[in-house]
Amino acid sequence: MNRIDTLMARMTLAEKLGQLTMTASGYTVTGPVIAGDSTQSIIDGTIGNLLNMVGAGPAHEMQRLAVEQSRLGIPLLIGLDIVHGHRTLFPIPLAEAGIFDEAVWERTAREAAREGAADGLAMTFAPMLDVSRDPRWGRTAEGPGEDPWLNGRIARAKVRGFQGTDLSSAESLAACAKHFVAYSPVTAGREYAAVDISERTLREVHLPGFVAAIEAGVATLMPAFTDLNGVPMTAHVPLLRDWLRGEMGFDGVIVSDYNAIAELIKHGVAADLVDAAVLALKAGVDIDMMADAYRKGLPVALEQGRVTIDEIDACVRRVLRLKEQLGLFDDPYRRGATPEPAEAVAERHALARDVARRAIVLLKNERRNDRDVLPLPAAAKALAVVGPLADARTEMKGPWWGAGEHEPAVSVLDGLRVALPQTDIRHAPGVAIDGGDDSGIEAAVALCDGASAVLLCLGERATMSGEAASRATPALPGRQQALAEAVTARAHALGIPVVAILFSGRPLVVPWLAEHADALLAAWFLGAEAGHAIADVLTGRASPSGRTPMSWPRAVGQVPIFFGQRPTGRPMNPADYYTSKYQDVDNTPLFAFGHGLTYGRIRYEELQVEPRRVCEQDTLKISVTLRNEGAREAEETVFLFVRAKVSRVTRPLLELKGYAKLRLRPGEAGSVKLELPASELRYLGPDLQPLFEAGEIEICVGPSAEPAGLLRETIELG
Numbered sequence: 200m201n202r203i204d205t206l207m208a209r210m211t212l213a214e215k216l217g218q219l220t221m222t223a224s225g226y227t228v229t230g231p232v233i234a235g236d237s238t239q240s241i242i243d244g245t246i247g248n249l250l251n252m253v254g255a256g257p258a259h260e261m262q263r264l265a266v267e268q269s270r271l272g273i274p275l276l277i278g279l280d281i282v283h284g285h286r287t288l289f290p291i292p293l294a295e296a297g298i299f300d301e302a303v304w305e306r307t308a309r310e311a312a313r314e315g316a317a318d319g320l321a322m323t324f325a326p327m328l329d330v331s332r333d334p335r336w337g338r339t340a341e342g343p344g345e346d347p348w349l350n351g352r353i354a355r356a357k358v359r360g361f362q363g364t365d366l367s368s369a370e371s372l373a374a375c376a377k378h379f380v381a382y383s384p385v386t387a388g389r390e391y392a393a394v395d396i397s398e399r400t401l402r403e404v405h406l407p408g409f410v411a412a413i414e415a416g417v418a419t420l421m422p423a424f425t426d427l428n429g430v431p432m433t434a435h436v437p438l439l440r441d442w443l444r445g446e447m448g449f450d451g452v453i454v455s456d457y458n459a460i461a462e463l464i465k466h467g468v469a470a471d472l473v474d475a476a477v478l479a480l481k482a483g484v485d486i487d488m489m490a491d492a493y494r495k496g497l498p499v500a501l502e503q504g505r506v507t508i509d510e511i512d513a514c515v516r517r518v519l520r521l522k523e524q525l526g527l528f529d530d531p532y533r534r535g536a537t538p539e540p541a542e543a544v545a546e547r548h549a550l551a552r553d554v555a556r557r558a559i560v561l562l563k564n565e566r567r568n569d570r571d572v573l574p575l576p577a578a579a580k581a582l583a584v585v586g587p588l589a590d591a592r593t594e595m596k597g598p599w600w601g602a603g604e605h606e607p608a609v610s611v612l613d614g615l616r617v618a619l620p621q622t623d624i625r626h627a628p629g630v631a632i633d634g635g636d637d638s639g640i641e642a643a644v645a646l647c648d649g650a651s652a653v654l655l656c657l658g659e660r661a662t663m664s665g666e667a668a669s670r671a672t673p674a675l676p677g678r679q680q681a682l683a684e685a686v687t688a689r690a691h692a693l694g695i696p697v698v699a700i701l702f703s704g705r706p707l708v709v710p711w712l713a714e715h716a717d718a719l720l721a722a723w724f725l726g727a728e729a730g731h732a733i734a735d736v737l738t739g740r741a742s743p744s745g746r747t748p749m750s751w752p753r754a755v756g757q758v759p760i761f762f763g764q765r766p767t768g769r770p771m772n773p774a775d776y777y778t779s780k781y782q783d784v785d786n787t788p789l790f791a792f793g794h795g796l797t798y799g800r801i802r803y804e805e806l807q808v809e810p811r812r813v814c815e816q817d818t819l820k821i822s823v824t825l826r827n828e829g830a831r832e833a834e835e836t837v838f839l840f841v842r843a844k845v846s847r848v849t850r851p852l853l854e855l856k857g858y859a860k861l862r863l864r865p866g867e868a869g870s871v872k873l874e875l876p877a878s879e880l881r882y883l884g885p886d887l888q889p890l891f892e893a894g895e896i897e898i899c900v901g902p903s904a905e906p907a908g909l910l911r912e913t914i915e916l917g
C-alpha cells in the first residue's frame with residue numbers, strides 16, 4: 200500500500216475531518232493563538248491545515264506538534280495570502296498587470312514564493328483572477344484589470360512563478376486560483392453582493408483565467424464568497440463538480456473562502472451548519488476554511504445518510520496528495536530551514552524598485568514653455584511636494600501587505616530627497632486623505648512660491664481598496680479636490696507646472712485633475728520601493744512604460760466601462776438623437792485601456808498582415824514599424840486587437856489578442872512582429888460552442904484600445 204492508502208486505512212472520522220479543516224492562527228508574545236480552538240487540536244489530529252501563521256519559527260513549532268505529537272504524524276499545510284509580495288512588497292496586481300510582461304509577473308510570484316517558503320509556508324491564496332470592470336469594487340486592486348485574455352496570460356505566469364517546476368522544492372508554494380468564479384461583477388460594485396450574469400459573459404470573460412490556471416497546473420482553487428445567478432459558489436454543483444472537476448478534470452484541492460461554508464446559511468440556501476456542510480461537500484469543496492462546518496456538520500450528515508464516507512474520503516485523499524506533492528511528508532521543515540541570505544533580500548528590493556518603475560503609468564504629459572513637463576528639469580532648485588500621500592510610507596505598501604506590515608517602505612518625499620539632494624524639497628500635506636479639514640490648504644499653496652514645479656500627491660488610503668473596500672464614488676476622498684484646485688490655481692498664476700501623482704487601487708474618477716494638471720501619473724500602490732521608483736521616473740532616470748489595464752471613467756455613471764463592449768444597433772452619433780449616449784457625459788473613457796505615455800514620441804506606420812486569407816490551422820504574421828520621433832528613449836507597448844466584421848453573435852468592438860514591446864532610442868525605428876494563430880479567432884457561437892466562422896476580421900494594432908490610434912487591416916477567414 201502507498202502512504203496515502205496506509206494513512207486512510209488508519210484514520211478515524213475525526214482525523215479525516217481534521218484534514219478537511221483549515222484554521223486561522225497567529226502568534227503573540229505568549230504563544231500561538233488558534234482561532235476558536237487550541238493547539239491541542241493539532242496534536243489530536245483534528246486541525247490539519249492553518250492559515251495566517253507567519254514566520255519559520257512559529258510555523259515549525261506548529262508543524263512539530265502535528266508531525267511529532269499527533270497519532271498519525273500528518274504534516275500541516277500552512278497557507279497565507281501573498282497578494283503582492285510577502286515581506287518585500289511589490290506593486291499591487293492591478294499595477295503589475297499594466298507592465299504587460301510575463302517574465303515580470305512570473306518573477307515577482309517566484310520571489311514572493313521564495314520569501315513565503317522561507318517563512319515556513321507551503322501554500323498561498325493567490326493568484327486572484329477576477330476580471331474587474333467596475334472600479335467601485337475594491338478588490339479590483341488585487342486582480343488583472345478588465346481583460347479576460349490578459350488575465351489568462353497573468354494566470355499562467357503567476358502559477359508558474361509560485362509553484363515553480365517542482366512543487367516539492369523548498370522554494371515553491373501551492374498556488375490557489377481565486378475566486379472561482381465571477382466574484383467581481385457584484386451588484387452595483389458592492390462587495391459580497393449578488394452576481395447575476397449571462398452564461399456567455401461567464402464563459403467569455405470570467406472562466407478563461409481559470410482555464411489558464413488549470414492548464415498551468417494550479418494546485419488549488421478557491422470558490423468565491425458570492426452567489427452566481429442564485430447559487431452560492433461554495434455550493435455550486437454545476438460549476439464546481441460538473442465543470443471544474445468533470446469537464447476540466449481539475450483534481451487539485453478546493454479550499455473554501457473564509458467562513459464561506461457557514462455563510463451558505465446567510466445566503467439562504469442552507470438551514471443550518473449540517474445542511475451547509477452537505478452542500479459544500481457535494482459540490483466538491485475539500486477544505487473548510489474557518490467555518491467549522493465539516494467537523495461539526497459532517498458526522499451528523501453521515502449518520503443521517505446525507506453524505507457517504509466515500510465522498511469524505513475523496514476530499515481527504517486530495518488533501519493528503521497535495522501534502523505529498525509539496526514534499527511535506529518527506530521533510531515538513533524543508534521550507535524555512537535556512538534563513539534567506541541578505542543578498543537575496545537586497546536583490547528582491549532591487550526587483551521591487553524596477554517593477555514599481557515599470558508599473559507607473561504616465562497618463563498625461565503636456566508641453567509647457569517649450570518642453571515636456573516630465574521629466575523634471577535637472578536644474579530644479581525647489582520642488583513643492585504637496586498632498587496627503589507625499590509623506591505616507593505605510594500607504595505605499597498597498598492593501599494586502601501580508602508579512603510586510605513591519606517592513607520599511609519608501610515615501611515620495613524619501614525618494615525625492617535621495618534622488619535630488621541639491622534640490623530644496625518642501626512639503627505640506629495640505630489636507631488629510633479623507634478628512635474634512637481645509638485649514639492646511641493655505642500653507643500648501645504658500646509652498647508654490649519660488650518652486651520650479653508642484654508635485655501633488657493625491658489619492659486613496661491603501662485600505663480604501665482590497666477586500667470589503669467598495670466605494671460608491673471612486674474619486675479623490677475628503678478635501679483633496681479643494682487642495683488640488685487651490686494649489687493648481689496658484690501654481691498656474693506663477694507659471695509653474697503641476698504634476699499630479701495618483702495613488703489608488705483602481706482607476707479614479709478625476710476628470711478635473713486630468714484636465715488641469717500638466718502631467719498626471721497613476722502610481723497605484725507600488726510597494727516597498729514606491730518612492731524611489733517614482734523619483735526615478737520623475738527625474739527621467741527611468742522612462743515610464745506602464746499602461747493602464749483598466750479604462751478610467753469620466754463619471755461613475757459610466758461604470759462598467761471597458762473596451763470590450765458589444766456594439767449597439769444605435770451607435771452614438773451626435774447628429775441623431777436616438778443613439779446610445781448620455782446627455783451629460785461622453786461615452787468614451789477618460790483614459791482608454793492600454794493608455795500610457797512614454798518619454799519618447801512613437802509613431803506607428805506600415806501595418807502588415809500575412810497571409811490575407813487564413814484557415815484555422817494558419818498563423819497570422821503581423822508586423823508594424825515604430826519610429827521614436829521624440830528626444831528620449833522609450834519602451835513602447837504595442838497592442839494587437841481583432842474585430843469581427845460580421846458574425847452570428849454580437850462580438851466585442853475590440854478583442855485583445857496580443858502585445859509586444861520595443862525599446863527605441865531617439866530617432867530610431869524598428870519593427871515589432873506578432874504572431875496570431877488563426878485558431879485563436881474562434882469564438883463562442885450562438886450555442887456557446889467554439890466556432891471558427893468564415894468572414895472578414897479586422898486586425899487592429901496600436902498603442903491602446905483608443906480606436907482613433909489603431910492601424911487596421913482586414914483579412915479573410917475561411
Ligand code: NOJ
Pocket residue numbers: 250280324377456457666
Ligand atoms: C478572504 C478573501 O476573500 C480571500 O481572498 C482570502 O484568501 C481569505 N480571506 C484568507 O485570508
